[in-house]
Amino acid sequence: MADGPVNIFEYEELAKERINKPDYDYIAGGATDEITIRRTRAVLDSIMLRPNMMVDISQRDLSTTVLGQPINLPLMLDPAGHHSMASDEAEIATVRAAGAMGTVMVLSSHASRTLEDVAAEASGPIWFQQYLFKDRELTLEMANRAEEAGYSALCLTADAKVPPKRERNIRNNYVGGVSPNYSKIDMGTHTSTFGADAPAGPRDIRDPAATWEDLDWLASNIRLPVVVKGIMRGDDGRRCAEYGAKGVIVSNHGGRYLDTTFASIEVLPEVVDQVEGRIEVYLDGGMRRGTDILKALALGARAVLMGRPLFWGLAVDGEAGLRAVITLLRDELNGAMGMCGRPTINSIDRNIIGTVSPLLGLFPQSADFR
Numbered sequence: 001m002a003d004g005p006v007n008i009f010e011y012e013e014l015a016k017e018r019i020n021k022p023d024y025d026y027i028a029g030g031a032t033d034e035i036t037i038r039r040t041r042a043v044l045d046s047i048m049l050r051p052n053m054m055v056d057i058s059q060r061d062l063s064t065t066v067l068g069q070p071i072n073l074p075l076m077l078d079p080a081g082h083h084s085m086a087s088d089e090a091e092i093a094t095v096r097a098a099g100a101m102g103t104v105m106v107l108s109s110h111a112s113r114t115l116e117d118v119a120a121e122a123s124g125p126i127w128f129q130q131y132l133f134k135d136r137e138l139t140l141e142m143a144n145r146a147e148e149a150g151y152s153a154l155c156l157t158a159d160a161k162v163p164p165k166r167e168r169n170i171r172n173n174y175v176g177g178v179s180p181n182y183s184k185i186d187m188g189t190h191t192s193t194f195g196a197d198a199p200a201g202p203r204d205i206r207d208p209a210a211t212w213e214d215l216d217w218l219a220s221n222i223r224l225p226v227v228v229k230g231i232m233r234g235d236d237g238r239r240c241a242e243y244g245a246k247g248v249i250v251s252n253h254g255g256r257y258l259d260t261t262f263a264s265i266e267v268l269p270e271v272v273d274q275v276e277g278r279i280e281v282y283l284d285g286g287m288r289r290g291t292d293i294l295k296a297l298a299l300g301a302r303a304v305l306m307g308r309p310l311f312w313g314l315a316v317d318g319e320a321g322l323r324a325v326i327t328l329l330r331d332e333l334n335g336a337m338g339m340c341g342r343p344t345i346n347s348i349d350r351n352i353i354g355t356v357s358p359l360l361g362l363f364p365q366s367a368d369f370r
């Protein structure tokens, strides 16, 4: 018997024993019926690979670039709040693991550590994730803080304007913490559901009125390239390119906001088509196997990101646990690329993908078939 987990699902099982239940539910859960979460795995599992044999795959190379920055493998770390739920070292462990493995960490503005403290531990490229705030000066201030600290891109999350209904959190009376990134910001007050003025939280300062013009404004007022996260349609992908973004993350926020959307990988091809190569397209959602990453790349993603598995790695063994999780996915991807006859990232193409059994073509109109 191997003594450690041998796949991401086993990491989750182990992590579940180590993280307190409300936090585990917050991480693992999603909006309302969690239909999108289940659909994501079902869709990924239903995509079949069509391998080519007798290709020279002796020299495999998983390296690529994102926004011109070299990374060792096409898997980055998604922005996710409060890594302290899984490890005392929190985002410090995460950024060290990302640096050691040669990939990008996208730091959430809801991190348990300040963006400056995390940047100080970085040994590779780091991106910073934030929102459009009602106060535009504050929006620029945070982006400029990130640039000054050494972040090389700004990830603008577009799909989190409305508070989601997460039923596990409601049942657990779950209250999350406030990130120190917001500690110096005067957030004012808001009128609570009970009518009284209550201290506002980070969510209250996000701007529900933000539109594409605001993306244009942001992209022209900061030096960092902007990557828009949370796009689920081809037309919106095209707008990202038109309004100044340099990249787009096809994502449904891991099923944590709007439920009953398609799995992100289902809409990836339409975004890739409408973006027409003008900006880079990435994907997140349900990446748990090397073959998932291969399928996303085959459907046109330049790279993928993972959210929940980073918590599972951190909970099992801090920085080393997260390194192990990334290594596991890297090795699975390496093997799958070899077995499909695709030795490099550039050689991965749509041709290795199928969703419908080739047998169906044999019996197109056959009465016997019904």
Ligand SMILES: Cc1cc2nc3c(=O)[nH]c(=O)nc-3n(C[C@H](O)[C@H](O)[C@H](O)COP(=O)(O)O)c2cc1C
Residues within 6 Å of the ligand: 026, 027, 028, 078, 079, 080, 081, 108, 109, 110, 129, 157, 229, 251, 252, 253, 254, 255, 256, 284, 285, 286, 287, 305, 306, 307, 308, 309
């Ligand atoms: C606990 C948790 C916190 C998250 N916090 C953020 C966040 O602060 N900003 C953001 O843009 N996305 C956030 N996300 C969404 C992730 O970036 C990502 O879109 C999603 O987790 C991808 O799906 P996966 O978990 O199946 O890999 C969070 C996800 C989780 C699980």
